[in-house]
Amino acid sequence: MAGKRTLIGWTAGLLLVATAGFAAAGNAGLLPDVRTRIADTAGIRGFDVDCTYNALSGGLAVAYPAWNGAPARVYTRPWICTAVNRAYRRSWRGADRTGKTAYALLVLTHEAIHLSGYPGARDERLTECEALRLLPAVARRLGAPEQMVPTLEMWAGQAHAKLVREYPSYGGGCEDSGAGR
DSSP states (O other): OHHHHHHHHHHHHHHHHHHHHHHHHTTTTTHHHHHHHEEEEEEEOOOOEEEOOOOOOOHHHHHHOOBBBOOEEEEHHHHHHHHHHHHHHHTTTTTTSSHHHHHHHHHHHHHHHHHHHTTTOHHHHHHHHHHHHHHHHHHHHOOOOOOGGHHHHHHHHOOOOOOHHHHHGOSSOTTTTTTTT
């Protein structure tokens, strides 16, 4: 019996160490300069990003405001951080042939707006409209070439349309949303 408990203890300990190491790597997953530029554009002081989010609900990301001394944090899927980091590190060369970078930027901008003082930050539709409006500014802040910005907007619009089909609360048209006003 003692041998079994020791084996279980060792196994649990290894899992804990492995999980802690994986989470620490994920927290550093989005480049700090990228986080800062998104935060500045969205009008927030800053936030942490955990790139290890794998929700059972199927969502892409979730934002939690600063609370009780803990910083604001966005939990997102690894591919989102990877797509944005890759575009930023490579000076946008080869970025967005498939729209993945635009979708990733849209998700991160959307979650940053949830953490901002934007009046519609608690409404998914208004937040999404504001994210679509700010996406070109975020892309420019991250160094996207000016000629690429319309392509990013187009891909983000297509990603938004897909999102609305899956989650109707994100839709309804931005022209009457008051976004950006």
